[in-house]
Amino acid sequence: MEDTISISQDVPDLELGSYQTEYSPSLVEANPAEITFENLVYSIQLGNNKKINFRKGTTISEKVIIDNITGSLRPGRLTAIMGPSGSGKTSLLNLLSGRNITGKVSGNIWLNGRPCEDGALSLVSRFISQDDVMLPTMTVSEIIEMAIRFRVEGIGEEELESRKKHAINTLELEKCQNTRIGDSMDKGVSGGERKRTAIAMEMATNSSVLFLDEPTSGLDIYTSLLVIKLLKKIAQSGQTVITVIHQPSSDIFNLFDDVVLLSQGKTVYFGPQDQIVPYFSKIGYKCPNYTNPADFMFTDVLNESGKDISPRTSKLEFQKELSQRLSEEWNKSELANSLRSRVQNPNTSVINESSFIDTINSFSQFKLLSQRAFKNMARNKLMVRIRVAQSIIIGLIFGIVFYDSRNKSLEVKIQNFMGALFFSCISQFLPVAVNVLSTFSTELHVVQRELQSEYYSLFPYFSAKVLVEIPLQIIGPIIFTSISYYMIGFRSEFRYFAIHACGLILLSLNAFALGIFTSTLFKSITVALSFLPMLVVIPMIFGGFIVNTGSMLGWIGWLQWTSPIKYAFTMLTTNQLSGFTIDGEPVGDEKLESLSLGRFKIVGCALFLLLLFIIMIVASYFGLLRITSNGKLRTKTTSTKKKKSILLGNPDERFIKNHSNKF
Ligand SMILES: Nc1ncnc2c1ncn2[C@@H]1O[C@H](COP(=O)(O)OP(=O)(O)OP(=O)(O)O)[C@@H](O)[C@H]1O
Incomplete structure (x- = not known):
């Protein structure tokens, strides 16, 4: 397992066809970052809208959205978080990136072995949300330029131009760089160009980790493939790239290095993309030849299509039982054991200050x-x-x-x-x-x-x-x-x-x-x-x-x-x-x-x-x-100084004895 999921600097170059541009990953000076997490649980208090389970006659006041997830996300790899609608994909992404957390969280998250409490991960990560809203009056080039200016105090014109050009080239935005973003009344760039601009904004500044929430939503297959190929390129430059994705085509699916499959907030699979079909085959779900593995997982595994549900069992209960069964299978598996041992032996290399994402005064x-x-x-x-x-x-x-x-x-x-x-x-x-x-x-x-x-x-x-x-x-x-x-x-x-x-x-x-x-x-x-x-x-x-x-x-x-x-x-x-x-x-x-x-x-x-x-x-x-601030006037925000001291500090003691990993 260690071999199969180890960080590969030797990932073969992708065939990017006409999208192959001169790409120099050297702009990304950030350190490689491994995010590990253990027993993550995220639950929401249902407050006044308590749900009453009439059958059992009990009152449920808490909804568990992420249910005991353990895993590792590594640099140089493109990880897809997949699962049916409502399975907790966005919640897991938010939890890892420390955004929009409104409920109760337990468990641990580490970055290169340093405990990532108080949102410290935000110092080295960028998040591209699903709603890529931007000022409609600005051009693609201006938006990217602004993003760089906000990050680098007193940046010189030459460096600014070079960073902007690099981002524009990498994201294939040359053709539309002077086009306005536009809106529904005043049409500007296309949906795909807008998505790529959102990615370019974030990648124009150094960051070790890139989170994306459904970057292909609303795009056609061709543009979706282009976006994922670009993400793969970014991952290959050494960043840790994690994306939520819905129903990828087989071409897209094959580009992922790792896949996290969720059902009802539980882990059903977490490991290399190329091991997913053998794994499910081993536990009794055989993927037919010439079938997109992603389709197979959604229909044959997570919904057990074709299987008769007893009329006395509701669809929801059936889903819960199935998720429970699949996650128990997963926890027993060798792959899960290897993953747990990876979490116990994370990379603990030092994170330099140059990796921190800055803001200007x-x-x-x-x-x-x-x-x-x-x-x-x-x-x-x-x-x-x-x-x-x-x-x-x-x-x-x-x-x-x-x-x-x-x-x-x-x-x-x-x-x-x-x-x-x-x-x-x-x-x-x-x-x-x-x-x-x-x-x-x-x-x-x-x-x-x-x-x-x-x-x-x-x-x-x-x-x-x-x-x-x-x-x-x-x-x-x-x-x-x-x-x-x-x-x-x-x-x-x-x-x-x-x-x-x-x-x-x-x-x-x-x-x-x-x-x-x-x-x-x-x-x-x-x-x-x-x-x-x-x-x-x-x-x-x-x-x-x-x-x-x-x-x-x-x-x-x-x-x-x-x-x-x-x-x-x-x-x-x-x-x-x-x-x-x-x-x-x-x-x-x-x-x-x-x-x-x-x-x-x-x-x-x-x-x-x-x-x-x-x-x-x-x-x-x-x-x-x-x-x-999500309705909380007095949100506890951790100062950048404290976040820096967490990340620059020593790794958790439990990992020091294992400090042998190297990327
Ligand atoms: N703040 C919240 N309050 C109540 N329920 C929530 C909250 N956040 C998430 N949920 C619920 O948690 C579950 C998981 O939500 P999440 O958005 O993570 O799912 P998802 O897998 O990303 O879904 P989709 O693919 O449809 O976007 C859903 O049932 C959702 O309704």
């Missing part, structure tokens, strides 16, 4: 993220155009509808002014909140993925996002005010115009913050969009125009002080009516008094709008922190 992250956000906004012409067009069109409509109100009778003039001021506020609040919510919800997926991949941290991202968006929220109200203000006939001196524009700008910033905050409340954009009207209608009702807030019941009237529309409306109305007299009569102040807008005047209202904006931005930050 927070200020450099902020700089890069601001540049990216500006570029993204400049390219996202549709959103900018919509914002500008909205301001022009609504400004013109207001100008026409309320045209020259100044020269109407006093009653008409005041009625028109009130209507124009209130709906000016609404026009700079509602559309902004909806636009921000819909665009930010899409961006959020990208940010979540990048945060998980530890390209940057949330604070630099959020600061850059707010900084870059502020100008857009300023331009809209300025355009709107420039068009409508003088057409309506508001006070003509410039200072009144400036105060009017400032009030609307501050309101627009509040709408921006509300849009971001709402997107952090819900996982689904549809739910968030349905919830938003409620968050907008309440400030509208308490805005001071629809209902006289002075007449409201005290226990509900306080809500007016939380409404940014109220402060903006008060600011704009005071700006137009304060000190307005007719024949010495203080008509404007009387009107203001009758509106019960409160004692805050222009400056006070501006300060409150600023305060509400700050509160909402801080709330948005914590909302983002909550959703990007």
Whole structure:
């Protein structure tokens, strides 16, 4: 066994046909890394949704997802994790890579014999998730370049170019390197190119271990084969490559060095790919000639197709019994014994600091993220155009509808002014909140993925996002005010115009913050969009125009002080009516008094709008922190320093006596 699964530097070169490019694995300077794990158990508490097993009359409050798995993943080898849907493939990958763990974990994981608690493995590994979301406005080349810049502090242009070129060449992305990623509305690269870009992003920086969750999902057979061939090349360069895969074709299956077969969270097979057919044949499952071994495992072994299930046994129970039986067979096998002895004698070679995946400092992250956000906004012409067009069109409509109100009778003039001021506020609040919510919800997926991949941290991202968006929220109200203000006939001196524009700008910033905050409340954009009207209608009702807030019941009237529309409306109305007299009569102040807008005047209202904006931005930050840390605001994150000290430290004592392995 030791021979069959030993690390082979002498793996024969693959026939890559037209994909054979000049490939120099020298870029990967990372140390070879062996991941070993023993008795891994991962279970989820079912909490309030306790499942009741009516037959046995017991309450199950825990679901075991990974059930006592032991194994070794070695450098230079491409390992496939396979199994039926729901068998625990993604959970095992997450467990090994230390991502998305929401349940209880027991067992041990080591990297070259060092205990990998506290997510230390993330320092030397990259994870490519199934949802390869990327900013649609960026090109393949820019995405790879950004990934490198986020990893290497102060990288020189020459090295950057060489790393980028290497990644592009290796992943066969030359043809589409200047094509934008695109999305469903604006088609960009193909699905296969997108997948390869995701791999290129991660392999452009050194890493000893590469985890992939279904890299071939949604791809045709030909492109899937290409992707797996590329993974094989990466493995041959010395990395440990582990991929979850669904139903591979026989060509793809033959490329794997090792296979992990799971059923109901249990190990059914864990060893060399070329031993799988003999192994199952030995325990009574003979693979027919000319049959894809992967198909054979799914149909003949894991489902025992053709076998009659007793009508008294449910499919689930049958599956459980079968998994139990197959895993017992596995545990008794010679291959399992060899694997256990491998786990007891792992490679314990030193891991150099050069193998650690770095991130740049927070200020450099902020700089890069601001540049990216500006570029993204400049390219996202549709959103900018919509914002500008909205301001022009609504400004013109207001100008026409309320045209020259100044020269109407006093009653008409005041009625028109009130209507124009209130709906000016609404026009700079509602559309902004909806636009921000819909665009930010899409961006959020990208940010979540990048945060998980530890390209940057949330604070630099959020600061850059707010900084870059502020100008857009300023331009809209300025355009709107420039068009409508003088057409309506508001006070003509410039200072009144400036105060009017400032009030609307501050309101627009509040709408921006509300849009971001709402997107952090819900996982689904549809739910968030349905919830938003409620968050907008309440400030509208308490805005001071629809209902006289002075007449409201005290226990509900306080809500007016939380409404940014109220402060903006008060600011704009005071700006137009304060000190307005007719024949010495203080008509404007009387009107203001009758509106019960409160004692805050222009400056006070501006300060409150600023305060509400700050509160909402801080709330948005914590909302983002909550959703990007899986709902746990105070997640225990281990510092990079601690992770480094774990990996640079001595191997576990139990392995020191066996310190004889060499790759
Ligand atoms: N956080 C969780 N809460 C509850 N159940 C979970 C959780 N995570 C995983 N599961 C359950 O654990 C089982 C294994 O899930 P996992 O996603 O690992 O399976 P999989 O083999 O990758 O499936 P697929 O091939 O369909 O993606 C499934 O039944 C899933 O519903």
